[in-house]
Amino acid sequence: MRRVLIALGFCVSLSVLACAAAPAIAKPLQIYFIDVEGGQATLVVSSSGQSLLIDAGWPGYEGRDADRIVAAAHQAGLQQLDYVLITHYHRDHVGGVPQLLDGIKVGTFVDHGPNLEDSEVTRTDYAAYEKAIAGHTNVSVKPGWGLPMKGLEVHVLTSAGDHIPSPLPEAGEANPYCAKEPPAPEDNTENARSIGVLITYGHFRFLDLGDLTKKKELELACPNNLLGTVDLFLVTHHGLDQSNSKALVWALHPRVAVMDNGARKGASPAAWQIVHDSPGLEDLWQLHYAAESDRDHNVAEENIANMKENCEGKSIKVIANADGSFTVTNGRTGAQKTYAKK
Template sequence: MKQQKKTFKEKLKNEMLKSGQFYVKLCFTILFAVIFVVIFVSNNGFNYCYATIYGNNFQSNPFQIHFIDVGRGDCILIKLPTNQTMLIDTGEEEYSLRVCEYITQYMIAEDMDKVDYFLITHPDTDHIGGALKIMQTFEVVNFLRPPVISISEYERGSYPEYGYDETYTYDNVINYAYQNQITMHFAIDGMSLNLGECKITCLSPTEEVKQSSNNYSVVLMIEYQNKKFLFMGDCENSIESRIVDKYGNNLNADLLKVGHHGSNTSTSQKLLDAVKPQYAVISTDGNSQYFPNAKVIERLNNANSQVLSTAKMGTILFTIEDNNIVFAKATRPPNYLAIIFACFLTIVLIVWENPFKNLNMPYFQKKIAK
């Protein structure tokens, strides 16, 4: 065996010295590069580079809220204390793969296998663009939707009392839910869910027909351990005003998911006076002066709210620890395997190609001459 090894080494050396030095080097370089690519791909290297960073900061905590960064759009993943999952909106379609990857990582980490409640707040694409992909990828147990009918429902004459959305994106989502017999519920003011110690109440919309799609937004209040979380969708001032008139001081909440990505059409002083949020989360990309609007930020600052935006922080996570709300920016552990193999490949290429050979350095020249 030893003899064989020696012969191989000698043969290789002779080969390189004689004629094929360049090609031998090239073959080995290609071999190492292929090994690296295979290992990188088989270890989810591409997903690691391009996926939305999964936030595992509060892993195994029974209550978690993940504001997933989907640019100017909403996508909120909630782990409920009943060991169930709720997803509110999905962002634009272009984010759907990243959102699916994020939810998959969440499910692995939390030992979950389905989306128990999937809520679409209203038919705009920055909220439902990825909804079809979500329903195709995960088992959705309950599908919650606003009282807005799709093109197909309109043609069938279903729910004539509700408003109507003309987009095919919404129509496809609703049709998919019918075809796959996913249990559908209309989320309407007054509806509530009691899930263990957690109570979820719907504060809007009412059943009346609205002028703008934003005003169909489903507004939710989630209460858990004496903490309250208010999700406004894209509601505008007129709806905020109605909610404040109806619910008054009951709107007081620790966290406000700011309406309509921080636009000045929402987050009125009237709403802030009633909610008085400790934290205000804005889901936006920061590429426009209107989302968020400086006046909204000023109103939130004056209300002593800590403003957090996905544009600045990426994905943001919240939980409750020792009766306090805590938050964190989603961080990603380094992919050690990829780093080790990148270092390994670099060393192999340097040693093999010997980049010093062309330099006028007597030490290396000497070595090479040997």
């Protein structure tokens, strides 16, 4: 394994926001929110055809999560994954890496550096990850860096407990929602070390903060909003209420949010309500019906990819254009909804 800090032309400053110029012919950006039953696996395919997988789901289950990821990659026309970014070393995010490598080639692994959580299960999963990626290029990123993907800007916002020191362009305004935000507890788990990224394609902005917990969220949101607003928001931490502070979510003003919950994991009513009530939100989509919640804390069936606990693992797909418009497709029903450019 080669752990590289400034390799492959990785951008190391947000002062240069694009690692590559936008393509002459604007093809759409594709995002697949793959159902890994309450873990994370988000596949991003740029207009140039380069690919980024964010997290790899759970281990075990006869390779279920790896198989679903590979199927999504093939649906997108991919024979390999250019980058696999591991937000943090919890089992539902990193555990599927060994099985994934049995099913598809991977170019570069991206992570935040060594495991920083003192727990036996996390140490075990991190050791399995390191063993699996031996021989692959491995890059540890820091806040302010970017990934070199043609036609796409991938900005690293948080990593290993640190965050960008200054606002993104057109961000930095005082956040009016901070005044009523209660103090957040300390978190010494890997969740707080999650890599968070903002992916930008033209005027379209997509935010994924992994499992970042509230104290770290508030460092991005208060007293000033360092991130600005977004079009698409992957609800943090599967919709658990250890994350999703109102001061951050409401300041982001997402137009659409996707919750990668499982049937019995995530979609906590308190966090669900914060996202649902976010100013300007047009729609919330869920990967699963939350069986342990009530009807008032689940979206309508047409916005849910999997209604039953024992399911086929249907995904939610987003096709985004450089003008900021995008279309969401429910993999279970095939139904689509388009959101016009602003």
